[in-house]
Amino acid sequence: MSLPHAILTALLEKPSSGLELTRRFDRSIGYFWSATHQQIYRELGRLEREGLIRALPSEQPARGQRKSYEVLPAGRAELSRWTAASQDPKPLRDTLLLRLRAAAVIGTAGLEDDLRRHLQLHERQLAEYREIERRDFPPGSDSAQDRLHHLILRAGIDLETFWTRWLRHALEEFADLPDGS
Amino acid sequence: MSLPHAILTALLEKPSSGLELTRRFDRSIGYFWSATHQQIYRELGRLEREGLIRALPSEQPARGQRKSYEVLPAGRAELSRWTAASQDPKPLRDTLLLRLRAAAVIGTAGLEDDLRRHLQLHERQLAEYREIERRDFPPGSDSAQDRLHHLILRAGIDLETFWTRWLRHALEEFADLPDGS
């Protein structure tokens, strides 16, 4: 029950067509809530049927024609409700940790290479976040919006920092392990 | 495609019935791969049909009778294959960050309380992990199994540490924000 609210947020930031939303879900919002174009079109249909958004009247709608949407008051209200509502954090769910647990039983053969690969990926993501921070949040940014966006980015940076540190630590342990096991 | 491998790992650690597995998925393995009893029974059925596990021949099977399972060689082979196979990390997906992004557009009203609640929950989880570390991994633990299990636990501890720090930082920012927005 989060995709509709992700879309409402994106449309409030800027009214968009399905494809534009899809592009934006490959960046910014997509960094912590990804979605494919199929999901997005399906959800846009639902939100319109429920009266939370509407197609901008400018253009005639047809297959292969751009349709832009904007948020209606009911949509804004629903987003406010959802944002303020108490929600439990989702329990951790991570296959890499699961594979380590399996390796403790059947041996670590083949795992080390993928740990190194993950380290690289996380380092790359961390560098990308840091570049965004440098570009979009120079020291002394001010508005409430900026501060909140920066806070979100900080979570991404700190998370990737955790992973890179932990993976380096894991690789050290591996180097130290009795061979093959 | 991870639940079957979580179950294979658990069964290799110790042959178990469905209910015993369910209990163990509330602790240990469940800390990073949770599962309900419905999932577990469905998956046990599949794994048995596919010849990766078998019911221990000791007892007659009947509804309401315990059935214990053990892993067959084919199951162990599949777990080895899966563990060594290269897998991409899943992109981050977090509703709390999404709610912050929404709050940047519609205002932060009501969010602060839930941030405080999340902070408490993460502090509690962190304390639980630390207690496990104190109990199960006294300084100078040695076997490869222990080192791997400790490594996994460390990931949990570091992740919860990240969340508690970040949430405290977020609450400071909130205290500093122009009122109501």
Add this chain to the structure above:
DNA sequence: AATGCCATGTAACCGGTTACATGATTTA
């Protein structure tokens, strides 16, 4: 006219979630 890309969709599947059902065993 054919090719390829842009834009919007439909359909089938799959794993996780929630609600409910049923048989066996223990306890009041």
Add this chain to the structure above:
DNA sequence: TAAATCATGTAACCGGTTACATGGCATT
């Protein structure tokens, strides 16, 4: 013997994933 609990399941749903379809537009 009724109620509670243990143990194993079935069924319906829901969101995310993958594969495929279709109409319009631009280029060659």
